[in-house]
Amino acid sequence: MKTINTIIFDLGGVLIDWNPRYLYRKIFKTEEEVTWFLENICTSEWNDAQDAGRSFEEATLELIAKHPEWELPIRAWYERWQETIPGPLHETVEILQYFKRSASHRLYALTNWSAQTFPWALDNFEFLHWFEGIVVSGVEKTRKPFPEFYNILFDRYSIDPASALFIDDNIKNIEGAKAVGLTTIHFQTPAQVKQELQRLQLLPEKL
Structure with missing residues (x-):
C-alpha cells in the first residue's frame, strides 16, 4: 500500500448528524x-x-x-x-480540524446529497470550507456506491485512490470505495474512527 496522502470524508452521518x-x-x-x-x-x-x-x-x-x-x-x-439535521458530529469535526491544522493530508468530501439542499449546508457548517474540494451527488447526477461517482473525484482533483483513505458510515459505499482501490474506514463512532486512524499512523496517539 502506498503512503496515504489524501483523506476523503463522507458528510451525512460522519461529520453532520443527519437522520430523518x-x-x-x-x-x-x-x-x-x-x-x-x-x-x-x-x-x-x-x-x-x-x-x-x-x-x-x-x-x-x-x-x-x-x-x-x-x-x-x-x-x-x-x-x-x-x-x-440537529448539528455537526463534533468529535469527528475535531479529527478533521486536526488534519486541517497540521496540513498533513489533502482533504476532500464525497457526499450523497441533493443539489437543492446542499447550499444550506455550505452556509451553516464552516468546516465544509476546510476541504480542497467537495463532490456532491445531486450536482453530478450520480452517487455512491457507483464507480463513476468516485472517479469524478479522482479525475477532478488528480487523486490516486491507492494513496487515499475514505471514511463513510454506509457499508455499501465502503464496498464501492474498496472496489475502486481506496483504503477505507467504516464509520461507526468518532472514537472508533480515531482509533483506526491511529492504527494506520495517520493520527498521533495523543489527540
Whole structure:
C-alpha cells in the first residue's frame, strides 16, 4: 500500500448528524410508526433518487400520487428537511480540524446529497470550507456506491485512490470505495474512527 496522502470524508452521518427520524419523531407518536413510514413510504431508495439529481418537487408529487393518505408527512420531508439535521458530529469535526491544522493530508468530501439542499449546508457548517474540494451527488447526477461517482473525484482533483483513505458510515459505499482501490474506514463512532486512524499512523496517539 502506498503512503496515504489524501483523506476523503463522507458528510451525512460522519461529520453532520443527519437522520430523518429526528423530523418524524415530531410527526408520529411512536418509534414503530416512524420506522414503518421510513421503510414503506419515504424510503431510503426513494431518497436515493434525490441524491442522484431528481428534484424534491418531482419526488414529492410522485409519492403523493401513490400514497395520497400520507400527503402531509411526505411533504414534510422537503418542507421541514432542516429538522433532520440537529448539528455537526463534533468529535469527528475535531479529527478533521486536526488534519486541517497540521496540513498533513489533502482533504476532500464525497457526499450523497441533493443539489437543492446542499447550499444550506455550505452556509451553516464552516468546516465544509476546510476541504480542497467537495463532490456532491445531486450536482453530478450520480452517487455512491457507483464507480463513476468516485472517479469524478479522482479525475477532478488528480487523486490516486491507492494513496487515499475514505471514511463513510454506509457499508455499501465502503464496498464501492474498496472496489475502486481506496483504503477505507467504516464509520461507526468518532472514537472508533480515531482509533483506526491511529492504527494506520495517520493520527498521533495523543489527540
